[in-house]
Amino acid sequence: MHGLMQDRPLSLPMLMDGMENRFSRKHVTTTQLNGTVSASYGEVAERIRRLAGVLDHLDVPAGARVGTFGWNSQRHLELYMAVPCTGRILHTINHRLFTEDLAFIVDDAADEVLFVDRSMLDVVRPLLDTCPSVRHVVVMDDGSPTELPSDPRVHDYESLLAAARPVGRFEIADERTAAALCYTSGTTGRPKGVLYDHRSIVLHAMTLLMADTFAIGEDDTVMPVVPMFHVNAWGLPYAALMSGANLVMPGPVMSPERLVRSMEAHGVTFAAAVATVWRGILPHAEDADLSSLRRVVSGGGGLPVSLSRAFHEKVGLPLTSSWGMTETSPLVCSARVPSEQSRSLTGSDRVTALADPGPSTVLCSLRLVAEDGSPVPRDGRHRGELQVAGPTIAAAYFGGSTGASAFTEDGWLRTGDVATIDPLGVVRIVDRTKDLIKSGGEWISSVELENEIMAMPDVLEAAVIAVPDDKWGERPLACVVPVPDSGLTAESVRRHLSGRVAKWWIPEKVAVLDRLPKTASGKFAKAVLRASMISAKS
Amino acid sequence: MHGLMQDRPLSLPMLMDGMENRFSRKHVTTTQLNGTVSASYGEVAERIRRLAGVLDHLDVPAGARVGTFGWNSQRHLELYMAVPCTGRILHTINHRLFTEDLAFIVDDAADEVLFVDRSMLDVVRPLLDTCPSVRHVVVMDDGSPTELPSDPRVHDYESLLAAARPVGRFEIADERTAAALCYTSGTTGRPKGVLYDHRSIVLHAMTLLMADTFAIGEDDTVMPVVPMFHVNAWGLPYAALMSGANLVMPGPVMSPERLVRSMEAHGVTFAAAVATVWRGILPHAEDADLSSLRRVVSGGGGLPVSLSRAFHEKVGLPLTSSWGMTETSPLVCSARVPSEQSRSLTGSDRVTALADPGPSTVLCSLRLVAEDGSPVPRDGRHRGELQVAGPTIAAAYFGGSTGASAFTEDGWLRTGDVATIDPLGVVRIVDRTKDLIKSGGEWISSVELENEIMAMPDVLEAAVIAVPDDKWGERPLACVVPVPDSGLTAESVRRHLSGRVAKWWIPEKVAVLDRLPKTASGKFAKAVLRASMISAKS
Structure with missing residues (x-):
């Protein structure tokens, strides 16, 4: 027997009610290259309805993918709502990937429109020729002087918005309708897309509001430092709109110094970033008044206890760890000291405990x-x-x-x-279990690096392993066995990779060895290799 | 296009994972007539699986209704899980209703089994003859000396549990499957059932965990004073199991003094009750150490500001209002001062503001x-x-x-x-808009009272209105126009009602009047009547 409750889908249009009614005076503030802009949620909601009209005007059908190359900004927030609320699929793209991967991703997703921050245009330019699915490119002017491509497909975001006919009613009848798409490099070579639905996004945002997760509420001011192209900025934009928290968006201004200044100026209470970013922020935190912060979350890779301790000393509150993947929306675990331990775990022990991923959220x-x-x-x-x-x-x-x-x-x-x-x-x-390297919160595939290196005629065998790195968390270390007497050097390997993989994938260190340890079944014994290389280093 | 997320239903079996793994050492404590019992969630989970076996043993089919007459207790909690987790429908019944209404409700629901606290047996006894759907009565011994009926349908809860074969796997594939049934008196005469599904119960519990709602978390100790037969005790038992909070159940021991002692003894952090109960608790709160309380919620009717102020003075924290109905799971609004006002609203103004229902939860x-x-x-x-x-x-x-x-x-x-x-x-x-009287958190139907009174041969017209009452919030006042020279008295009206409606429905005051004010269309002008009677009183 079915229950007799209302058949109301868990879908993103739900959030419009809060934006237009309860939270219409709350606001999102964005740092741009040419200054700071702020808008109330009431105003943003109006722009979302106009942006929906733009998508109609550009003839984007339901279910089509709309790609974004954007910093964390108000406009990106508008896309986060307008695209899925009208049944299209928001496809956020990491502009730092290598052009070949970008082309693959845009092709694989068959993006029909790309919304691009002006400062990211150079990354998108090569795709215009190679990605036939792209019918329109909408440029969001963030104050960058980057030249506009002279291409009939290029439009200006604000001009389109001004001319658009607002959409009055959003309806997603089936909560399983696809809403957003993110690619992850995963274990094997090619990036793979994760397709979120309205239900998963709403449920995920609900968990971020819970007391034992992030406890995001209406009196928070949330700063997602984690990029909006990185698993929906960990769901924080949606959680803020759902709860009525203010949002502070760093835009393209991502220097640690400016991030700290922004937190201070806007009274940020909750901020989330990868450990590498927190490490960069640390030296600047000392002189700032960050007393408004109530919680700082680190994710996207291991959180070194030493970093959390240092943060605790300088800022007065510990970094708290979290764990998730692109495949998990992402939040699965959020650091918390269980009540049974909260008496025994105090001071520095507590800080240490909060560097573990912690317990899972209620839905996982x-x-x-x-x-x-x-x-x-x-x-x-x-x-x-x-x-x-x-x-x-x-x-x-x-x-x-x-x-x-x-x-x-x-x-x-x-x-x-x-x-x-x-x-x-x-x-x-x-x-x-997987052969991946997490560097600055982003995956580097050791398999891909190995394939590229082994493609060199002078290379006999190659294995790439992760080594701990103070700044990036992990960096790749390439271990290479050369063809005898080939004269292969570390530098020639690095030179070979340049132009073949993204610049930040290229290992700083290449070890030229006589042989690589193998398992009984003939695979590279990476654990053995890692142990020997790390002990050799120290 | 559908998203590609896992098809996992929002259903009560989800909560078993927490009880059996993360929260297995958290506990529920019940005050019984013969002492206090406590069990860990791990133990309770085991008993839930056995109780599921009992339902199989009693041949209760999927979708069948299982009625409960129970105080707030561990066993009632076991029923809250075992019944819906196995696809049956938990039908909680208010034992304080009049026998005729109880018979109607059990008949309407076609309850196949009744689980009854021993101290409530006298209420159920008359139903055994009149409700043919009832195949089994399972008695939960709460230490009461009440005699057991000699009826082959009567079983003992603990004996059945001891003999049962535990059910290893709970699965509710469709989250819209009916889970629970509560009756409300509503506006018109007959009680009406509200049929919750797994989805609505899980979503409702999720909102109780949110920072801006009740913020229930693993470090809470939750005491639902609101009865478990009253809209699922406002969802608190499920919220506690979901979050891992401890539960403190008052059982049949509902005297204000004992409730306060229980809060003190068990370090209750969160408690919820109707205003009438809070009013009763107030005089006993003064001498108690209630410093563990972080939030006290009043619901089920208006919260007088004076009561909240007095509570604030004596206990150090204000009562916070809430609003909902049986039809709304129930929580719709939960008192909270919005951030825009939190600077201006301090001290006593803040206490006043928290006596309003407040903003809605995110799903409403x-x-x-x-x-x-x-x-x-x-x-x-x-x-x-x-x-x-x-x-x-x-x-x-x-x-x-x-x-x-x-x-x-x-x-x-x-x-x-x-x-x-x-x-x-x-x-x-x-x-x-409706003609209902909310007395001590429960509805009294003025229409029903009027019908009963107008059935008296000596009565010409009757209208029942709500009048404010310090103790109960509201009480019914019957305004009666007698047949001329019939000699009708207030006492004869009250005597007539006795045995026809529940005792607590009977108005303390019956006004014998010459005529009743009417609207243009000939209906009783209750607003006019209310105004004149209340001003006449003061």
């Missing part, structure tokens, strides 16, 4: 699985692959042809991370 | 509608009928034949309350 189920598939006890000691299930977790990749191995037969996501879970539910990540 | 949409159907502005001055929509709001009544007028053509619930909404979303209830 976790399990640990041993290599042979058997369950691993939650005793805080035994380790296993962390697997996740829930309505905010991906079931497959966009396109569907690749990445099936990321999902178990019973529908759980294999995270590729090896973890322990203690009896209070606190998760600790202890290793990775 | 509100609107005000004038009598002619036109929209009313949210300016804090204009008033209109409050209408509500959302996934936690009823779309129809159980059985479906009655109460259709409670819903608009476009699917909103007419609440029957007249309200204003200010630009920050704060709701204030200013009047009622």
